Amino acid sequence: MVALRAALLSVLLTVPCVCANTPAPPIVHRFHQNHLAMGTEFTLDLYAPDQALASEVAAQAFDEIDRLEALLSNYRPASELSRIGREAAAHPVITDPETFHFLERSLFWSRESDGAFDITVGPVLRAWGFFFHSGRIPSSSELVALRPRVGWQHIHLDPGTRAVSFMTRQPMELDPGSIGKGFAIDAVIAILREQGITSAFLSAGNSTLYGLGAPPGAFGWPVHVPDPHHPGQPAATILLHDTSLSTGACTEKFFVHNGHRYCHIFDPRTLSPAEGMLQTSVIAPSATDSDALSTVVFVLDPQATRYLLEHTPETRALLFGQPPDHEACLAINWEGSPCTSAKPSPHKDLPL
Amino acid sequence: MIARRLFLQGLSATAITAGLAPEISAQEAASQAETEAARQIAPSADSSPLRVGIIGPGSRGKELVRNLLRVPGVRIVAAADVYPPRFDQLNQVCGYTVPSHTDYRALLDRKDLDAIVVATPLGLHASHVIPALQSGRHVYGEKTMAYTVDQARDIAAAAKVSNRIYQVGHQYRYSPWIRAAIARVKAGEIGNVTHILGYWNRNNDWRRPVPTADPSGHLERLINWRLYHEWSLGLIAELGSHHMDIANWIFGSAPTTALASGSICCYHDGRETDDNVQVVLSYPAGRRFIFTSMTDNAKQGDQLWLYGTKGSLNVTLEDATFFYEPRQIVKAPTNGKGEEKGVTTSASYRPEGEMPYRGPGKPLTIANPEDATTIAIRAFVHCVRTNTQPIANADVGLGSALGVIHANQALREKKEVAIPLIST
Numbered sequence: 185m186v187a188l189r190a191a192l193l194s195v196l197l198t199v200p201c202v203c204a205n206t207p208a209p210p211i212v213h214r215f216h217q218n219h220l221a222m223g224t225e226f227t228l229d230l231y232a233p234d235q236a237l238a239s240e241v242a243a244q245a246f247d248e249i250d251r252l253e254a255l256l257s258n259y260r261p262a263s264e265l266s267r268i269g270r271e272a273a274a275h276p277v278i279t280d281p282e283t284f285h286f287l288e289r290s291l292f293w294s295r296e297s298d299g300a301f302d303i304t305v306g307p308v309l310r311a312w313g314f315f316f317h318s319g320r321i322p323s324s325s326e327l328v329a330l331r332p333r334v335g336w337q338h339i340h341l342d343p344g345t346r347a348v349s350f351m352t353r354q355p356m357e358l359d360p361g362s363i364g365k366g367f368a369i370d371a372v373i374a375i376l377r378e379q380g381i382t383s384a385f386l387s388a389g390n391s392t393l394y395g396l397g398a399p400p401g402a403f404g405w406p407v408h409v410p411d412p413h414h415p416g417q418p419a420a421t422i423l424l425h426d427t428s429l430s431t432g433a434c435t436e437k438f439f440v441h442n443g444h445r446y447c448h449i450f451d452p453r454t455l456s457p458a459e460g461m462l463q464t465s466v467i468a469p470s471a472t473d474s475d476a477l478s479t480v481v482f483v484l485d486p487q488a489t490r491y492l493l494e495h496t497p498e499t500r501a502l503l504f505g506q507p508p509d510h511e512a513c514l515a516i517n518w519e520g521s522p523c524t525s526a527k528p529s530p531h532k533d534l535p536l
Numbered sequence: 537m538i539a540r541r542l543f544l545q546g547l548s549a550t551a552i553t554a555g556l557a558p559e560i561s562a563q564e565a566a567s568q569a570e571t572e573a574a575r576q577i578a579p580s581a582d583s584s585p586l587r588v589g590i591i592g593p594g595s596r597g598k599e600l601v602r603n604l605l606r607v608p609g610v611r612i613v614a615a616a617d618v619y620p621p622r623f624d625q626l627n628q629v630c631g632y633t634v635p636s637h638t639d640y641r642a643l644l645d646r647k648d649l650d651a652i653v654v655a656t657p658l659g660l661h662a663s664h665v666i667p668a669l670q671s672g673r674h675v676y677g678e679k680t681m682a683y684t685v686d687q688a689r690d691i692a693a694a695a696k697v698s699n700r701i702y703q704v705g706h707q708y709r710y711s712p713w714i715r716a717a718i719a720r721v722k723a724g725e726i727g728n729v730t731h732i733l734g735y736w737n738r739n740n741d742w743r744r745p746v747p748t749a750d751p752s753g754h755l756e757r758l759i760n761w762r763l764y765h766e767w768s769l770g771l772i773a774e775l776g777s778h779h780m781d782i783a784n785w786i787f788g789s790a791p792t793t794a795l796a797s798g799s800i801c802c803y804h805d806g807r808e809t810d811d812n813v814q815v816v817l818s819y820p821a822g823r824r825f826i827f828t829s830m831t832d833n834a835k836q837g838d839q840l841w842l843y844g845t846k847g848s849l850n851v852t853l854e855d856a857t858f859f860y861e862p863r864q865i866v867k868a869p870t871n872g873k874g875e876e877k878g879v880t881t882s883a884s885y886r887p888e889g890e891m892p893y894r895g896p897g898k899p900l901t902i903a904n905p906e907d908a909t910t911i912a913i914r915a916f917v918h919c920v921r922t923n924t925q926p927i928a929n930a931d932v933g934l935g936s937a938l939g940v941i942h943a944n945q946a947l948r949e950k951k952e953v954a955i956p957l958i959s960t
Contacts, residue, residue, distance in 0.1 A: 236741075236805070243740040251599075254907070260854065261905040264606070270904065275581060280602040281631035346605070379745050 224389030231383040276347035294336035300483035302452035306359035319439025366475025395424025420522035428471035430478040576915040583608035597655030603913040616640040659767030662687035674701040681933030692930035703926040704933030711908035717856035727846030734779030735836035763807035770809030780939035783825035791817035796947035857897040
């Protein structure tokens with residue numbers, strides 16, 4: 185049994201002061217709502233004084249998620265990202281600052297990770313059958329043919345004019361799948377703050393999470409990080425307080441061929457599924473960043489991950505790999521010692 | 537005065553034929569109109585500077601600004617609003633500080649504006665759009681065009697007199713899939729369209745949070761203006777006006793009568809406008825448009841159903857799908873020799889015979905299904921730059937406004953009201 189370890193992740197460590205002259209805080213109740221969007225289920229928990237306010241704030245929050253899905257979805261031909269994907273090969277496409285910022289941040293992580301993160305990787309997933317739940321191994325000639333349509337370095341952003349151009353003159357599919365949910369969560373958290381909400385927890389299908397403030401009387405929102413080597417057992421429990429956590433895992437979406445597990449998380453540099461990693465969890469102040477980084481560290485080798493995170497302030501990671509190529513458990517800047525008890529599973533129940 | 541039948545076609549045959557030689561047929565004129573519409577809708581490489589001001593950068597206003605900033609050459613140079621927090625929000629959308637005014641007249645006094653977007657509460661449209669046109673600026677005005685018929689006519693007159701572009705925010709007119717679907721409907725694909733049903737259902741109280749203490753209720757009425765009669769015509773205007781515009785477009789006419797009902801059945805929170813409405817608009821030849829909206833169950837969402845004698849068309853915010861009625865008996869072809877060829881017997885099962893008999897429908901496929909608002913805004917800039925009459929012009933705006941305003945009158949008076957033929 186792996187021991188539970190609690191780590192407080194907050195810059196606000198002060199214990200609430202109950203003073204004689206301080207007015208009593210308003211009585212708040214916990215409210216909860218679900219919402220299907222971006223191919224997953226978002227859940228919002230928040231503390232508010234009454235149902236009416238909670239309802240209005242939740243409606244705003246989910247309207248914002250829907251707005252961003254309409255802006256970014258690669259499944260929607262009318263989205264701004266789809267428009268750019270269609271047109272930026274033929275001519276520079278001027279886009280709005282929000283979409284431009286989204287692309288800038290996406291390319292930032294592509295640069296920082298030397299291409300381990302890439303929003304143009306969609307056609308590769310398609311070739312491997314991941315869009316239609318029919319996994320297959322494409323031929324090398326198929327993959328070579330995709331090269332001109334894949335590659336973040338082919339996207340040119342001109343901040344002066346907010347113009348997006350594809351240097352290969354080939355249309356590209358821009359897939360927000362590894363960063364869009366985090367982008368949406370950051371936008372919603374900004375709205376919650378604007379509306380005076382000080383305690384809320386927002387989850388995008390449990391893969392990207394944000395803890396705003398803390399529940400009354402607590403220091404943060406508890407999140408359990410599972411140990412994929414020991415299914416059903418948590419490797420760590422952390423408290424999110426004004427920060428986000430994202431997890432990437434190969435435990436839900438994959439296919440097995442000849443006893444080998446092919447994961448839906450891709451290494452854009454090889455045009456093949458990432459190998460050797462089982463699960464990554466990254467904590468960062470921005471959900472956009474933690475969402476992207478959970479993919480980045482899934483793809484990078486552990487040394488490169490360590491170098492990247494040690495040069496990225498306020499980020500922490502807990503990685504579970506498959507020995508011998510990867511360490512069974514690797515904690516980077518993670519509080520506590522979650523890896524001391526994490527060992528490779530004695531059973532090869534997860535083919536790699 | 538133009539005939540009701542030809543009224544409200546947007547870039548209509550009448551508009552195109554005005555000033556042309558009389559020998560040009562209505563069909564040719566319609567074809568020219570379609571060509572001009574395609575020109576407005578297409579992306580343009582023109583990046584000549586266009587300086588835009590906005591009156592009312594609220595939630596819809598900010599969305600219009602996002603779309604404006606996707607058009608090469610456009611810069612937002614000024615904003616006016618009576619609610620100061622909007623300015624910071626607008627600056628975030630733009631990525632730079634937009635000069636702000638708490639009085640729209642100060643914005644109109646600026647010398648550095650080419651066009652103005654008006655996205656204020658409905659009851660204020662006329663008092664912002666008309667001075668903006670009179671100041672010599674082109675105007676993109678949100679729907680519904682105006683709160684009263686007289687105000688709508690005054691807006692149309694101001695656009696005419698000032699010789700400025702006025703485009704109303706009926707962006708569905710620009711949606712590629714809606715245009716393509718309606719072209720097929722007009723070509724007879726589903727026969728004679730006799731009924732159109734429009735749904736717009738939601739499951740929320742339609743409120744926006746009032747962020748600070750508001751003992752006087754001033755902020756409540758400002759932020760939740762849609763819930764109060766002073767500036768709002770309720771769900772019929774805010775949601776139904778889009779569907780009424782499409783009904784006018786398909787039927788090629790303004791409605792002739794309106795029936796409406798509504799109530800507050802769920803949100804007893806001091807609001808004045810109904811939280812559910814039902815409208816029946818009549819059109820020439822007995823055709824009907826039926827609109828229903830409720831705010832406590834979102835099952836149908838936002839969609840239109842067009843029912844014709846040969847089939848149906850379902851239009852949503854994302855797609856369009858055709859369905860076909862069971863075929864009726866037709867004269868059988870013969871081989872000329874009077875001989876029966878006979879049939880080959882087999883099992884009766886056919887996959888296409890599975891319920892429902894009408895099949896899953898045939899989705900419309902088009903090459904560039906862009907967002908309707910993105911196109912509408914780009915088309916507005918095109919019209920300003922080329923001094924071209926927009927697709928969603930004052931006629932289009934007035935047509936929808938007639939339905940909205942008279943449906944509200946019918947709702948208030950609890951009786952069917954006649955809609956007079958009024959032109960711009």
